[in-house]
Amino acid sequence: MKIILKGRKVIGGVAEGEAVVTKEPVSFLGGVNPDKGIVVERGHELEGKSITGKIFVFPHGKGSTAGPYIIYAMAKRKTAPAAMINVEAEPIIAVGAAMGNIPLVDRLDKNPLEAIATGDWVRVDGDRGVVEIIKKEDG
Amino acid sequence: MNLTDREKRMLDGAFGTGPQSAMRLLATLGEIYGAERMIPVSSCHVGGRSYLISGEENIEWMTDLLNGGARFQVFTSTNPCSADSERWKEMGLPEELVVKQRRADEPYLKMGAVPLGSCLPYQLGNVPLPGTHFAWGGSAGATFVNSVLAARGNREGSPSVIAAAIAGVTPEYGLHLKENRYGKVLVDLSGLDHSSLCLSDYSAIGSYVGRTLLDKTPVVVGLPQTVSQDQIRFLISPMPTAGAISLCHIVGITPEAPTVEAALGGKKPADKISVGLREMQSSFEKLTTTRQEDVDLVCFGCPHCSIPQIRQIASLLEGRKVHANTRLWVATSGHLKVMAQLMGYVEIIEKAGGLVLTDLCVAPGAPFHLVPGVKTVAINSARGAYFIPGACNLDVIFGDTEDCIAAAITGRFRRSR
Numbered sequence: 001m002k003i004i005l006k007g008r009k010v011i012g013g014v015a016e017g018e019a020v021v022t023k024e025p026v027s028f029l030g031g032v033n034p035d036k037g038i039v040v041e042r043g044h045e046l047e048g049k050s051i052t053g054k055i056f057v058f059p060h061g062k063g064s065t066a067g068p069y070i071i072y073a074m075a076k077r078k079t080a081p082a083a084m085i086n087v088e089a090e091p092i093i094a095v096g097a098a099m100g101n102i103p104l105v106d107r108l109d110k111n112p113l114e115a116i117a118t119g120d121w122v123r124v125d126g127d128r129g130v131v132e133i134i135k136k137e138d139g
Numbered sequence: 140m141n142l143t144d145r146e147k148r149m150l151d152g153a154f155g156t157g158p159q160s161a162m163r164l165l166a167t168l169g170e171i172y173g174a175e176r177m178i179p180v181s182s183c184h185v186g187g188r189s190y191l192i193s194g195e196e197n198i199e200w201m202t203d204l205l206n207g208g209a210r211f212q213v214f215t216s217t218n219p220c221s222a223d224s225e226r227w228k229e230m231g232l233p234e235e236l237v238v239k240q241r242r243a244d245e246p247y248l249k250m251g252a253v254p255l256g257s258c259l260p261y262q263l264g265n266v267p268l269p270g271t272h273f274a275w276g277g278s279a280g281a282t283f284v285n286s287v288l289a290a291r292g293n294r295e296g297s298p299s300v301i302a303a304a305i306a307g308v309t310p311e312y313g314l315h316l317k318e319n320r321y322g323k324v325l326v327d328l329s330g331l332d333h334s335s336l337c338l339s340d341y342s343a344i345g346s347y348v349g350r351t352l353l354d355k356t357p358v359v360v361g362l363p364q365t366v367s368q369d370q371i372r373f374l375i376s377p378m379p380t381a382g383a384i385s386l387c388h389i390v391g392i393t394p395e396a397p398t399v400e401a402a403l404g405g406k407k408p409a410d411k412i413s414v415g416l417r418e419m420q421s422s423f424e425k426l427t428t429t430r431q432e433d434v435d436l437v438c439f440g441c442p443h444c445s446i447p448q449i450r451q452i453a454s455l456l457e458g459r460k461v462h463a464n465t466r467l468w469v470a471t472s473g474h475l476k477v478m479a480q481l482m483g484y485v486e487i488i489e490k491a492g493g494l495v496l497t498d499l500c501v502a503p504g505a506p507f508h509l510v511p512g513v514k515t516v517a518i519n520s521a522r523g524a525y526f527i528p529g530a531c532n533l534d535v536i537f538g539d540t541e542d543c544i545a546a547a548i549t550g551r552f553r554r555s556r
Contacts, residue, residue, distance in 0.1 A: 011167060034196070065296035066187065069196035076199055094171050095298050098164040099200060 001135050005115060007108035009129040010089045011097040015082040016123035019116050019133075020054040022046050027063030028070035028096060037079030055122040056081035057112050061093035071096025083124035085112045085131060105129050140169045140310070141176050149306060157209025161302035168299055169310030177308035178315060181290070182267040183215040184260050185304065186276025187297030188247060189504030190240045191221040191530075200298070201246035204305065209250060212307040216255040216265040217247060218277045219443065219470070219500035229494055230468070231510040250305070256498035257472035258442045261288065269394065272315055274303035278379035279372070279442045279522060285386040286375055287368075289394035291315050294385040314386055320395060321404035322358030322388045325411040329361030331419070338448070339519045339539035341373040343422035344414050346521035349381025350425075351412060358388045358402040366392070369445050376442050377422075377521040422537070423554075426524035429534035433464075435513040437547040439540070440470025441502040441523030446478055448540075449495070453484035455544040461492030462550035466510070473497040493547070502526035507533055517552050519543045 022045050026032070031041035037052030052074075061067060071093070074080035083103040086093060097104040103126030108115070112131070116122060119136040142150065149162040165177065187193045220240050223230065227237045248254060255263050258277050267273040267290035275281040276297045284290050293313040295303075303309040313319055326348055348357055357378070362370075371389065378384035388396035396402035439452060452469055461467045469488055471479070476497050479485045485495045499505075502523040507513050508531040517536040518524050524537035536552050546552040 008170075010170065011163075066193060068296070068298050069193055069200065072200055073196040076196075089171060091168060091171060091296070091299075094167050095164055095296065098167040099160070099298060 003115060003133040003135070005108040005110050005112065005131045005133070007105045007129045007131065009126055010094050010106055011102060011104040012127040013083070013101065013103035014123070014125050014127065015055070015103050016121065017053055017055045017082040019057055019118055019120045019122045020046065020049060020051055021057040021113060021116050021118045023059065023113050025060055025062040026058045027061065028067040029063055031063065032070060032074070034070050034073040034077060034079060037074060051081045052079045054081050055083050055085065055124060057085045057116050059087040059113060060090050063092070065092060067092040068096035068099050071102065072099040075100030075102060083126065085116070085124065087111065087113065105131060140166060140174055142166070143177070146177055146308065155208025157204040157207030158305055160204060160207065161209060161305035164298060164302040165306055165308065165310055169312065172310060172312035174310035174312040176311055178272050178311045179307060180213055180274045180303050180309050181271035182265055182273040182275070183211065183213050183300055183304035184218065184265060184275040184277060184280055185215060185247065185252065185297055185300050186218040188217055188243060189220040189500055190236065190243045191506060192504045193243075193297065198243050198246070201301070204301070205246045205249055209305045211251040211304040213304055214253070214265060215251065215304040216253045216260045216263070218258055219256050219498055219504065220244070221500065221504050221506045223496040223499045226494060226496060230496070232506055233509060236506065236509065255472060258500070259445065259472060262445065263472055263474050272309065274300045274309045276300045278385065279376035282375050282379050282385050282387065283372060285314060286389060286393050287371060291320070294379055320386060321356065321406065322396070322402040323355040323409045324352050324357055325399065325408040326357045326359045327361050327411065327413040328359060330413055330415045331361070333363045337539050337541070338369055338373045340419055341370050342377050342521040343419045345374040346377040346381040346422040346426065346525070347414055347418045349378040349384055352382055352384060354383040355409065356384065356386050356388065358390060358396065358399060358408065360390050360399060362389060367447070369447055372442060373520060377525065380522055380525045422521050426521055426537040427535065428528050429515055429536065431515060431534065432551040432553065434515050434517045434536065434546045434550060434552045435464070436466040436468065436507060436510065437517045437543050438468040438470065438501045438523070439519055439543070440468070440499070441518060441520045441526070444469055444471040444475070446475055446482070449475070449479045449484045450482070451540060452544065453487040455541060456491040456493065457487050459491055459548050461547050465547050465550045466513070467493035467547040468499070468501065469493060469495045470499045470501045471495065471497060503530050505531055507531045517543050517546050
């Protein structure tokens with residue numbers, strides 16, 4: 001089964017990969033290790049999980065305005081997500097995605113935190129603001 | 140968003156990958172905030188150059204921009220950083236930090252930044268013209284320009300300021316638009332005896348206003364006609380840290396606020412608060428994180444010390460000695476230190492055992508935690524006291540200038556009132 005969602009382009013580019021989904025906001029500065037691409041925030045539901053090469057789905061960013069530097073560093077070190085999907089993008093994530101050239105879409109016509117599950121195969125077309133989801137159980 | 144032909148060509152890479160990255164970042168911000176167009180900026184001031192804040196990632200990004208052909212197109216000055224590069228040894232800092240900071244500064248200088256190294260750029264030649272737009276990092280400076288100098292800008296993180304300096308434009312949103320600049324809450328200071336207040340008191344008041352109003356623009360009444368630039372600076376500089384305020388109307392001083400009605404845009408205030416002694420005093424308590432009296436380091440300079448402040452510190456220290464277990468740092472700009480030297484203040488302060496330091500940030504980018512033996516810092520501003528515990532993981536005491544000087548001399552902090 002293929003689900004297609006439409007939303008807003010924030011940063012263009014096309015990427016696909018396995019989804020990692022969290023309902024909790026994400027702080028890249030202090031919350032993600034840029035060398036390893038792993039979430040390190042204590043008590044975060046993704047603590048210890050890798051986001052490298054994944055389609056990273058989360059509600060929005062939080063924390064320091066220095067967060068964009070971390071996203072940028074991950075892009076340089078090839079530990080960044082392949083693309084990001086937010087419920088509502090805010091400047092920290094958006095500026096980081098712009099600096100690291102990572103496709104980012106938000107404001108989808110369905111809540112991505114419910115429509116997408118960790119393990120689904122997702123294709124993000126940042127230029128058109130379109131997200132295609134192939135549910136995991138369909139294999 | 141409507142982009143001009145020049146902006147579109149920059150976005151398409153016609154001017155190189157550096158300007159292209161800058162324009163992509165600005166266009167992204169513009170989309171998120173719903174800006175309709177870009178507007179030219181007349182002045183930029185970059186924060187975030189401190190190696191302790193932005194580290195290797197910023198060096199990589201700035202180097203990529205530089206190699207991609209980016210240069211600053213508008214007057215761009217720099218905020219202070221983590222060390223005085225001449226006096227790191229006396230400060231007790233590792234040389235490694237200074238070496239890394241020099242490397243971090245290289246791309247800024249190559250792109251054409253003027254190394255003021257201060258958060259008082261408006262005292263040092265970076266003065267946005269009235270009616271123009273600016274892009275400044277360092278929220279104390281941005282708030283001062285919005286509130287006093289009649290130019291318009293938002294409080295920004297450093298990547299978007301660097302992008303604006305390269306592209307020469309910024310998206311028109313937030314405080315660039317007149318309709319977002321009107322005051323919302325009336326703040327009455329007329330109940331205070333202003334002749335008895337010191338600089339630190341104004342910063343305590345500003346901190347109370349920030350944490351009470353959060354992001355609502357204040358309209359301040361009740362300041363005396365004799366109010367000084369330093370007093371205004373101390374009043375408004377904690378507002379962006381205690382709250383998210385980047386514009387404070389001071390009726391009779393802010394160019395957009397000749398009257399209360401003009402400041403409010405003809406509307407009724409959403410709320411009205413009065414600040415008295417109790418509210419003011421609450422900031423000193425709230426921002427002090429320890430009950431210990433021992434103080435390892437006393438510092439002045441968040442924001443950077445002006446000449447009148449350096450004069451006061453010198454007069455309080457004249458003929459006295461800083462305690463053997465306590466350090467005293469006075470942070471200012473290179474320009475103002477030269478003036479203070481000519482006026483004899485630097486000699487008085489350093490003879491007493493203090494250091495007058497330049498290019499050093501004593502709050503968000505401060506290196507206190509790298510100085511051996513420093514566990515508790517005393518500072519005379521609410522803005523500094525807000526940053527130090529989080530940035531350096533140390534205890535902080537927020538006291539007035541006289542009590543801080545007494546602490547430097549005795550090694551122990553005691554509130555005199």
